[in-house]
Amino acid sequence: MVGTYALSDEHTDFRAAVAEFASEQLAPHAGSWDAAHKLPLEAVKQMADFGLFGLSGPEEYGGAGDFTSLCIAIEEVGRVDQSLGITLEAAVGLGINPIARFGTTEQKQRWLPDLIAGHALAAFGLTEPDSGSDASGLKTRAVREGETWVINGGKQFITNSGTEITSVITVTARTGTRDNGKPEISTFILPAKTAGLVVGPSLDKLGWRASDTHAVSLADVRVPLDHLLGEQGRGYAQFLSTLDDGRIAIAALALGCIRACRDLSRQYALERQSFGGPIGRKQAVAFKIADLDVMAHAASLLVYSAAAQRDRGAPPAELKRSASIAKLYATESAVTATRIATQVFGGYGFMEEYPVARFYRDAKVLEIGEGTSEVQRLLIARALGLPVE
Numbered sequence: 127m128v129g130t131y132a133l134s135d136e137h138t139d140f141r142a143a144v145a146e147f148a149s150e151q152l153a154p155h156a157g158s159w160d161a162a163h164k165l166p167l168e169a170v171k172q173m174a175d176f177g178l179f180g181l182s183g184p185e186e187y188g189g190a191g192d193f194t195s196l197c198i199a200i201e202e203v204g205r206v207d208q209s210l211g212i213t214l215e216a217a218v219g220l221g222i223n224p225i226a227r228f229g230t231t232e233q234k235q236r237w238l239p240d241l242i243a244g245h246a247l248a249a250f251g252l253t254e255p256d257s258g259s260d261a262s263g264l265k266t267r268a269v270r271e272g273e274t275w276v277i278n279g280g281k282q283f284i285t286n287s288g289t290e291i292t293s294v295i296t297v298t299a300r301t302g303t304r305d306n307g308k309p310e311i312s313t314f315i316l317p318a319k320t321a322g323l324v325v326g327p328s329l330d331k332l333g334w335r336a337s338d339t340h341a342v343s344l345a346d347v348r349v350p351l352d353h354l355l356g357e358q359g360r361g362y363a364q365f366l367s368t369l370d371d372g373r374i375a376i377a378a379l380a381l382g383c384i385r386a387c388r389d390l391s392r393q394y395a396l397e398r399q400s401f402g403g404p405i406g407r408k409q410a411v412a413f414k415i416a417d418l419d420v421m422a423h424a425a426s427l428l429v430y431s432a433a434a435q436r437d438r439g440a441p442p443a444e445l446k447r448s449a450s451i452a453k454l455y456a457t458e459s460a461v462t463a464t465r466i467a468t469q470v471f472g473g474y475g476f477m478e479e480y481p482v483a484r485f486y487r488d489a490k491v492l493e494i495g496e497g498t499s500e501v502q503r504l505l506i507a508r509a510l511g512l513p514v515e
């Protein structure tokens with residue numbers, strides 16, 4: 127396919143299957159799901175039945191252990207419905223991934239089978255009302271009292287935290303202060319129905335309207351000691367490496383958006399008539415669509431080379447840099463792509479009846495979630511050895 131990184135035959139076949147599933151089962155409803163402002167659990171079930179939630183999970187818990195397949199699925203779902211694309215990305219990248227990577231055997235046995243099967247969804251609470259990019263500025267605290275951890279605080283903008291099938295929310299909390307004055311951060315697995323954990327109302331968003339996003343407050347939430355994820359004090363390192371994978375996956379979601387813009391614009395430019403012929407015969411229109419193809423091609427190369435690095439276990443510093451580069455380029459291109467597509471569609475591009483209007487609203491948050499564009503530039507500059515603050 128033009129504009130796509132050369133994948134293996136197996137991955138190419140998988141792409142064709144998931145593309146057909148997305149086009150036939152999800153695309154026809156994407157507009158109405160968006161208008162309803164609610165995660166469609168029937169679509170989550172269809173995606174689960176297709177095996178999408180288990181693509182990168184460990185094989186011993188029912189997963190397929192392949193990150194590249196996950197990126198393909200997120201791209202293809204995101205090509206028709208960005209809300210469901212982020213639902214899949216967050217469920218796997220933020221929900222399953224930390225438990226699979228850092229959990230004990232008991233924790234994995236308890237949570238992973240249902241999450242990997244897609245019968246349940248997990249969320250990850252890092253962001254707080256007063257700390258996002260500066261995640262180490264968190265105020266949520268966990269204090270050990272005998273055989274329990276008692277957690278107080280709150281999390282903001284947490285994807286998949288309030289659905290009927292949310293089983294678990296993993297959160298970061300301060301568990302002490304280090305000698306250098308910095309917070310010691312640990313991660314806790316909180317069953318969704320734990321007393322004191324209160325999920326706020328669904329947030330009213332500009333885009334990703336069919337995805338599930340809430341604030342979560344934590345008031346004297348008590349969990350047994352074995353609900354600590356990995357070692358005490360390793361929370362900061364855990365979320366940094368979780369976000370590396372997440373950034374590649376968000377870049378795949380952005381790639382789906384760019385491809386949608388290219389394909390919808392191309393079709394419209396062939397059909398829409400002005401001044402006696404299709405608008406696509408005008409260079410001003412055709413060149414814009416050519417630019418969309420360049421973005422799709424470049425983003426695809428960045429996403430799948432980073433995914434391949436992840437699958438072959440590339441050194442962390444190498445992966446981190448590739449993830450940031452892919453996320454930065456693909457998400458900023460997606461925002462540009464939606465602006466171009468809306469322009470190609472003229473007044474119709476501003477109408478909710480046309481998917482480009484939805485993509486236009488959905489794209490902006492790609493530059494914000496899982497590390498803003500500024501944070502990606504910071505990481506890339508640091509990887510180049512620059513003494514940037």
Ligand SMILES: Cc1cc2nc3c(=O)[nH]c(=O)nc-3n(C[C@H](O)[C@H](O)[C@H](O)COP(=O)(O)OP(=O)(O)OC[C@H]3O[C@@H](n4cnc5c(N)ncnc54)[C@H](O)[C@@H]3O)c2cc1C
Pocket residue numbers: 216220249250251252253256257258259260282283284285286331334339491494495496497498499500501504515
């Ligand atoms: C729909 C949605 C879903 C989300 N889902 C989740 C989720 O599931 N789990 C979760 O934990 N979080 C989630 N988030 C939170 C998201 O990751 C944060 O919004 C993001 O990291 C930015 O943090 P902030 O909003 O606090 O912005 P801030 O950190 O306050 O940033 C504000 C502005 O300042 C800039 N800035 C900040 N620091 C610097 C710096 N050092 N150098 C240069 N510029 C800087 C930022 O780039 C940005 O432009 C979600 C957010 C949204 C909108």
